[in-house]
Amino acid sequence: MVERDGCDRKLSKKSRRSFPCSSSIIIACLQSVFLIFLITPGCAQLVVNVKEKGGDVYKEAINANTTAETVTLEFKRSDGTFITQFIDFKNEIQIFKALVLGEEERGQNQFQVMCYITRFIKNEFISADAMSKLRQKNPGALRTPEDDKGQEKHQKDLLVDVERAEAITPHTSDICGDAKDTTYARDADLKYIAKSLNKDYAKMLTATSRPTGSVYHSPRCTLVQDLFKSCVCRYELCIGWYPCGLKYCRGKDNSGKVISYRCGIKTCKKCRMFEYYVKAKQMCLWDEEEKPVQML
DSSP: OOOOSOOOOOOOHHHHTOOOOOGGGHHHHHHHHHHHHHHSTTTOOEEEEEEOTTSOEEEEEEEEETTTTEEEEEEEOTTSOEEEEEEETTTTEEEEEEEEEOOGGGTOOSEEEEEEEEEOOTTSSOOHHHHHTOOOSOTTOEEOOSEEEEEEEEEEOEEEOGGGGGGTOTTHHHHHTTOTTSEEEOHHHHHHHHHHHTOOHHHHHTTEEOOSSOTTTSOBGGGOOOTTSOEEEEEEEEEEEEEEEEEEEEEEOTTSOEEEEEEEEEEEEEEEEEEEEESOGGGOTTOOSOOOOEEO
16 A cells, blocks of 8 residues: 555545436445545555454545645445544544435435534644554554543534535535535534634634524434424444554664654544434434433
């Protein structure tokens, strides 16, 4: 595998949407889209085999763009769901995207896409520059995380207009172009980012709107029987393996002076439980079981 210092090529909106997928071949088409991200020259930065606790193994592609200071992590889960984690280091933003295959027998579309915009916490993921320099001694090895960081709860109280979200991050429309009505954010995150980066909070807020119902007071979808009644949906998204830190070792140089040098990475797993308001339970058929979560 050849690694590169960055990824200057990305799929245009037209190319991302030019796959004529009928219901009978939807899974095959989605796999084709995913493979493009893996094999497009200049974009396949690092591909690792991740092994979950249950024994499932999947390929995870991580791309670092050192020019834009971004990292993109992508994989397909065993149930066919496609997951993307996009980190914009400059704007302290990360976007989690899930493409979930629909249950057509229950009236859902062939698939639905959700985007969750969150504040990026520094030192949670190694830099784009450090990511671009990673090498694998054994590309066929199965990777498991050293540290399981558990689960965080994120309550999303804003809807984001992806075409107007330049002030939040200029990458929103590229990542979430297929989730125009299902891209979510949290007001507290935007306030924090505005203060941290000296941004115009009011301008960021113009790209958002308040849902017609409250994520804090509406009933949970798991408690609602009517498929067309509004409720609060929960979606758990886990990143099973990612470089969360650098390891440093101590040694001596040729003169005998003690030095510190980078000698590896620390790897982690982290889950996030996203809560957000939906107009109909039909948009949230997976939310059927209660799980304990850690508040962020």
